[in-house]
Amino acid sequence: MKKIIVSGFITGCILFVVSYGGLYLAVRYFPSLFTEYFNPLFNSDGSRDVLFYLHAFIFSFALSWFWDRFKTMFKGVFILRGIEFGLVYSVIALLPVMWISFSALDITVAMVSSWFIYGLIQATVAGMVFAKLNP
Amino acid sequence: MLYRNILWATAVLLTSFAKPVETKKWLISESSSLSVNGTTNINKFTCDIPAYDQTDTLMLSRRNKEIILSGDIRLKIQSFDCHNSMMTHDLRKTLKEKEFPRLHIRFLSLSEYPELTAKPATITGFVDIELAGASKRFQVNYQVSIDAQKNIHLLGSQDINFSDFNLIPPRKLGGMIKTNDKLSVAFHLKMKALN
Numbered sequence: 001m002k003k004i005i006v007s008g009f010i011t012g013c014i015l016f017v018v019s020y021g022g023l024y025l026a027v028r029y030f031p032s033l034f035t036e037y038f039n040p041l042f043n044s045d046g047s048r049d050v051l052f053y054l055h056a057f058i059f060s061f062a063l064s065w066f067w068d069r070f071k072t073m074f075k076g077v078f079i080l081r082g083i084e085f086g087l088v089y090s091v092i093a094l095l096p097v098m099w100i101s102f103s104a105l106d107i108t109v110a111m112v113s114s115w116f117i118y119g120l121i122q123a124t125v126a127g128m129v130f131a132k133l134n135p
Numbered sequence: 136m137l138y139r140n141i142l143w144a145t146a147v148l149l150t151s152f153a154k155p156v157e158t159k160k161w162l163i164s165e166s167s168s169l170s171v172n173g174t175t176n177i178n179k180f181t182c183d184i185p186a187y188d189q190t191d192t193l194m195l196s197r198r199n200k201e202i203i204l205s206g207d208i209r210l211k212i213q214s215f216d217c218h219n220s221m222m223t224h225d226l227r228k229t230l231k232e233k234e235f236p237r238l239h240i241r242f243l244s245l246s247e248y249p250e251l252t253a254k255p256a257t258i259t260g261f262v263d264i265e266l267a268g269a270s271k272r273f274q275v276n277y278q279v280s281i282d283a284q285k286n287i288h289l290l291g292s293q294d295i296n297f298s299d300f301n302l303i304p305p306r307k308l309g310g311m312i313k314t315n316d317k318l319s320v321a322f323h324l325k326m327k328a329l330n
C-alpha cells in the first residue's frame with residue numbers, strides 16, 4: 001500500500017510538470033488548436049481550477065494501483081513496460097470514453113484526438129516511472 | 136429658513152423660463168449596428184449585432200449651455216454573433232443572457248451641439264451602459280455626420296471592461312486560455328430626422 005501511495009505521489013508530481021508544462025507550451029506555440037475551447041461546455045468562471053490541477057494526482061494514484069495489480073504482465077525494460085502500460089490504458093479506458101464523449105458532446109474530432117494523445121502520453125510516462133519506482 | 140425659501144423660489148422661476156432652444160427628434164433605423172472587439176491569450180474576436188430590431192428615437196435638445204441627448208437603445212444579447220457558434224454561445228453565457236437578455240445604452244448628453252455636415256464632427260458625450268444587471272456611466276467618443284440621403288450617422292466608441300459590470304472574463308483549462316478584461320465597443324446609429 002505504501003509503495004502504491006509513494007509511487008503515486010511521485011508520479012503525480014512528475015505528471016503535473018509534464019502535463020501542465022506541455023499544455024502551457026502547446027497553448028503558447030499552437031494557439032489555433034485551442035480556439036474551440038471557447039465553448040460553453042467548458043467551465044469558464046475558474047470555480048473548478050483546483051480540480052483541474054488536481055487531475056494529475058487523481059490520475060497517478062489510480063494508475064499506481066492499476067500498475068501494482070498488473071505489473072507482472074508488463075515485461076521488458078522500463079521504457080517498453082511504460083509504453084505497453086500506456087497503450088493498455090488507452091485502449092481499455094481512454095478509447096471508450098473518447099468515443100462516448102464525441103458521440104454525446106458538441107466537440108470536434110481534433111479535440112477528442114488531442115485528448116486521446118494527451119492521455120496516452122500521460123499514461124506512458126506514468127508507466128515508465130512506475131517501472132522504475134515499483135518494478 | 137426665509138433665505139432658503141427665496142433661493143428655492145428663484146431656482147424654480149429660472150428653470151421654468153429656461154425653455155429648450157430647439158429639440159430635434161431622430162428615428163433610429165434598423166440598419167444600425169454594434170460591434171464588440173476583444174482579445175484572448177490565443178486569438179482576437181469580434182462579436183456583432185448587425186441590425187437593430189426596434190424602432191426608437193433619440194431627442195436632441197439644448198437648454199442654455201447644456202446639450203441633452205435623450206433616449207435609449209435596448210439590444211438583444213441573443214443577437215450577438217461572434218462568427219463562431221461556440222464563441223457566440225460562450226459570450227451569451229458570459230453576459231448572463233438568460234437572466235439579463237438585453238444590453239441597454241441610455242444616452243445622456245453631448246459635449247457640443249452637433250453641426251450636421253458630410254464631414255464627420257468629433258464630439259463626446261455621456262451614456263449609461265447597463266449590462267448583466269449592472270450599470271456604469273461612460274464618456275463616449277462620437278463622430279456625427281449626415282449623408283446625401285439625409286441619414287444621420289452617429290458613430291460611438293468606448294473601451295469597457297467585463298469587470299465594470301461584475302462579469303468574469305471567460306477562462307478555460309484552469310486559466311491556460313483566458314479572455315482579456317478589456318472590450319472595445321463601437322456602435323453605428325443610422326437615423327432620420329423627424330422634424
